Amino acid sequence: GESVGLHLPTLSVQEGDNSIINCAYSNSASDYFIWYKQESGKGPQFIIDIRSNMDKRQGQRVTVLLNKTVKHLSLQIAATQPGDSAVYFCADRFSGGYNKLIFGAGTRLAVHP
Amino acid sequence: DTEVTQTPKHLVMGMTNKKSLKCEQHMGHRAMYWYKQKAKKPPELMFVYSYEKLSINESVPSRFSPECPNSSLLNLHLHALQPEDSALYLCASTPDSGDQPQHFGDGTRLSIL
Numbered sequence: 001g002e003s004v005g006l007h008l009p010t011l012s013v014q015e016g017d018n019s020i021i022n023c024a025y026s027n028s029a030s031d032y033f034i035w036y037k038q039e040s041g042k043g044p045q046f047i048i049d050i051r052s053n054m055d056k057r058q059g060q061r062v063t064v065l066l067n068k069t070v071k072h073l074s075l076q077i078a079a080t081q082p083g084d085s086a087v088y089f090c091a092d093r094f095s096g097g098y099n100k101l102i103f104g105a106g107t108r109l110a111v112h113p
Numbered sequence: 114d115t116e117v118t119q120t121p122k123h124l125v126m127g128m129t130n131k132k133s134l135k136c137e138q139h140m141g142h143r144a145m146y147w148y149k150q151k152a153k154k155p156p157e158l159m160f161v162y163s164y165e166k167l168s169i170n171e172s173v174p175s176r177f178s179p180e181c182p183n184s185s186l187l188n189l190h191l192h193a194l195q196p197e198d199s200a201l202y203l204c205a206s207t208p209d210s211g212d213q214p215q216h217f218g219d220g221t222r223l224s225i226l
Binding site: 032046101104 | 144154161205211214220
């Protein structure tokens with residue numbers, strides 16, 4: 001991911017709506033991508049991952065899309081719930097090496113009732 | 114509840130103190146990681162241990178000294194820290210160094226007076 005800027009972007013959604021969180025990465029050699037959720041006072045929690053030989057992967061209420069052409073990753077959350085409110089980070093890993101992850105700047109998701 | 118346990122949860126120390134952060138996992142994971150996270154920023158990798166050997170040191174100042182006494186335990190020894198070292202210190206683990214998501218603890222909130 002790209003860690004840019006001093007402000008944490010915020011996405012505000014209504015409960016029940018779908019959310020889309022976007023992330024750009026810079027290294028075309030990255031081969032593995034992860035989305036994490038971090039709630040206040042907690043460590044990052046794994047949501048979903050995808051390898052570079054795929055362009056879409058679905059989990060429970062979440063879908064990750066990977067566009068290697070433009071080096072873009074997105075996380076879609078269906079039927080967003082108040083418990084989804086958190087900061088979301090994408091992370092990418094350089095091919096080879098010791099699973100060194102580079103985290104993006106993060107996006108705060110605020111879910112309103 | 115996280116399967117990676119970090120202690121203490123909070124630590125306040127003076128610049129001349131020596132203290133240690135502890136991380137423990139009993140998942141049989143053989144790779145362990147230390148990250149530093151400043152407020153409203155993504156985690157930044159500090160050290161990686163693979164099979165109890167230090168494999169990555171991201172040019173971390175020598176006032177931070179990691180130690181991996183066994184496959185379940187990771188320590189971070191602190192000495193002569195600076196106020197700018199105040200941050201959340203996160204530990205993570207993976208089964209090995211392959212394509213796997215890192216499992217994070219909830220961190221130690223460190224404040225340097």
